[in-house]
Amino acid sequence: MRTHALLLGSAAIALFLGVAQSTLAEAHHSGAGFNSDKVIELTGTIKEFQFTNPHTWIQIIVEDAKGSKVEWSLEWGSPNSLGRQGIRPSTFPPGAKVSMRLRPMLNGAPAGAFVGAKFTDGTTVGRWE
Amino acid sequence: MRALPVVLAFAVWVAPGLCVAQSASATPRPSDTLPDWSGVWSMVGGTVFDRATQTGQGGATSVGVRSHPPYNAEWEAIYKSHLERRDKNLFPDTISNCGVPAGFPRHFNLPDPYEFVVRPEQVWVLTENGPNILRIYTDGRKHLDDQWATYTGDSVGHWEGDTLVFTTVALKGFRDKDVILDRTGLVLSDQSRATTRIRKIDPKTIQVEMTIEDPKALTKPWVVTKQFQKMPAGTRVYDYGCAENNRNPADVETGKTLILGPDGKPLNK
Numbered sequence: 001m002r003t004h005a006l007l008l009g010s011a012a013i014a015l016f017l018g019v020a021q022s023t024l025a026e027a028h029h030s031g032a033g034f035n036s037d038k039v040i041e042l043t044g045t046i047k048e049f050q051f052t053n054p055h056t057w058i059q060i061i062v063e064d065a066k067g068s069k070v071e072w073s074l075e076w077g078s079p080n081s082l083g084r085q086g087i088r089p090s091t092f093p094p095g096a097k098v099s100m101r102l103r104p105m106l107n108g109a110p111a112g113a114f115v116g117a118k119f120t121d122g123t124t125v126g127r128w129e
Numbered sequence: 130m131r132a133l134p135v136v137l138a139f140a141v142w143v144a145p146g147l148c149v150a151q152s153a154s155a156t157p158r159p160s161d162t163l164p165d166w167s168g169v170w171s172m173v174g175g176t177v178f179d180r181a182t183q184t185g186q187g188g189a190t191s192v193g194v195r196s197h198p199p200y201n202a203e204w205e206a207i208y209k210s211h212l213e214r215r216d217k218n219l220f221p222d223t224i225s226n227c228g229v230p231a232g233f234p235r236h237f238n239l240p241d242p243y244e245f246v247v248r249p250e251q252v253w254v255l256t257e258n259g260p261n262i263l264r265i266y267t268d269g270r271k272h273l274d275d276q277w278a279t280y281t282g283d284s285v286g287h288w289e290g291d292t293l294v295f296t297t298v299a300l301k302g303f304r305d306k307d308v309i310l311d312r313t314g315l316v317l318s319d320q321s322r323a324t325t326r327i328r329k330i331d332p333k334t335i336q337v338e339m340t341i342e343d344p345k346a347l348t349k350p351w352v353v354t355k356q357f358q359k360m361p362a363g364t365r366v367y368d369y370g371c372a373e374n375n376r377n378p379a380d381v382e383t384g385k386t387l388i389l390g391p392d393g394k395p396l397n398k
Contacts, residue, residue, distance in 0.1 A: 033388050035216065035396050052374035054227075059391055073392055075376070080257060080367040107217060109396035111388055 007098060034075075034103045034113045039088040043099045049092035051079045058092050058114060060100060074102050076126075091125060092117070101128065157249035157268050163290040164328075166245035169364040170335055170357040176238050177311045178353065182212055196353060199314065204346040207303075211314025214384065221379030221386050222312040224259070229372035231256070232280035232308045233297050234323060236263045237337050237355045242366045245327070245335060245357075252293055252327075253287075257366045265295045272298050278319055280308055292328040302343075318345035333359040 043120065044062035058074040092098070097120045102112030116126035157209025200208060214220035223229055224373040231239055241258040250268040255261070265284040276283050276299040301308055303316035320372060321343035330336045335357045342350050376389040380398070387395040 033386065051372055052369040053368065054373070054375060055377070057374070057376060072398075073376070073388075073391055075388075078241070078369075082368065083367065084364060105388065105396060107397055109388070109390070111390065111396050 010026050033107075036103060038103060039101050039115055039126055040104050040112070041099060041101050043097070044072070046092045046094050046096045046098055048094060049089055051083075051089040052064060053080070054078055056082060056087075058100070058117075060098065062110075070110050072100075072102075074100060074114040075111070076114040087125075101126075135241070158288055160247075160249050163249065163288070163331050166247050166329060166335060167361040168244075168362070169366060170243040170245065171241070171360055172237070172239065172243065173334075173356040173358050176240055178238065178315055179312055179313065182313045198317070198341075198346070198351045199348045200346060201348050204316070204318070206291055210313060211309075211316070215312070215314055218386055219384045220314050221384050223307045223309055224371070225377060225379050225386065226307070227378075229307055230280040231261050233263065233282050233284075233300055234317075234339050234341060234353065235308075235310050236261055236281065237339065237353075238311055241369070242360060242364065243357055244366065247293075255366075257369055259371075260369050265292070265293065267295075272296070278302075278304065282322075284325075286325075288382045292326055294324070294326050296322065296324050298322045302346075316346070317341065317343050320345040321347075330356075335359075 016077050024107060042060065042062050044060040047059040047061050050057040050059065056076040056079050058076060060072050060074065062072050064070050079087075099118045101115040101117070103115060104112040114126060115129035118124045118128050161343075182197075198204075198208075200349050211220050224231060236254065236256065239258040239261070241256065243257075244253075244255040246253040246255065250266070252265040252267060254263040254265070261281070263281055263284060265286050267286055267288065270285055272283050272285055278299045278301045280301055282297045282300040284295050284297045286293055288294070300317070300319065300321050302319040302321050303309070304319040308316070323339050323341045325337060325339045327335065327337050337355045338358070339353045339355075340350050341347070341353065378387055378389070379385065380387050380395070385389060385397075388397050390396045
């Protein structure tokens with residue numbers, strides 16, 4: 001059973017998302033560089049979940065319209081804060097197919113601030129309503 | 130001339146008594162008389178002192194209670210210049226350098242858990258973020274006359290009932306351009322010092338009230354109150370290790386906060 005599945009149905013999900021998001025915004029830097037007014041959706045395959053300080057990063061391989069594979073970097077909260085809320089390194093296992101919502105970089109580079117994720121079995125992580 | 134031996138004799142007689150008296154007053158309070166601040170705590174509210182500076186910037190969009198230092202004109206201008214650079218993403222948070230202490234009073238303005246460790250001879254305020262340690266000596270020692278300035282300064286204090294009262298001196302402030310109070314670029318000078326009162330105002334809330342004086346930067350004392358709420362029992366505190374995988378370093382040439390791609394190269398140079 002994947003760890004994130006344990007989070008399903010929990011009324012705390014929305015709460016921890018709010019906390020995690022504020023952690024990203026408040027902690028290390030301003031978050032400048034990401035478009036706070038826009039959310040985009042990508043579908044791809046998890047390459048790596050960098051469960052490291054000061055912030056976690058989800059690396060996902062996405063195939064673009066021309067069939068080229070592009071690696072996207074999604075920044076999330078601190079591993080400590082997320083860990084206290086049930087997130088684990090195994091939450092995003094390498095090879096898993098997943099759709100991601102993110103606030104993209106202003107300059108169009110393949111990176112953004114993580115908003116939420118939905119796996120093919122319907123389980124979700126983060127904000128996905 | 131005759132008086133001198135008398136004076137010396139008096140001094141010899143009295144001096145040990147004075148030493149004893151000083152020593153007695155400096156005796157740390159027994160641990161079973163000290164307040165219980167055990168557990169893990171988190172700061173209430175955001176990490177920006179003056180929320181009014183945040184509108185449309187830095188993630189927050191609402192104007193809150195204005196807690197702006199009473200700057201004189203010179204330091205207000207310095208702060209405004211920082212805000213202008215912040216708005217252009219050209220004023221990096223100094224803790225992005227990974228390894229620089231948050232310093233005082235920013236020690237009480239951080240995200241992530243806090244621990245207040247009360248011991249008879251010292252109180253330690255530990256922060257996961259950083260990590261940072263604030264040591265407050267309560268064993269009766271005084272500040273050194275020749276204390277050199279540091280990020281966190283030197284703190285000595287005493288107990289007034291269940292309230293810890295301490296003074297903090299020998300702060301670098303913005304002298305070396307590497308200490309800010311929050312990521313808006315709020316600063317104090319190397320003449321800043323503070324008197325702080327910490328007490329538990331209810332079983333789940335610790336309150337820290339700092340009265341900050343700074344004859345170089347402020348026109349009057351600046352009183353800042355921060356509250357810390359008890360986190361659920363059993364909450365763990367972890368390594369912070371900012372240098373582990375910092376993909377948001379500051380560009381040393383421009384001050385711009387970078388976003389690094391998986392190959393370590395900036396995506397927003």
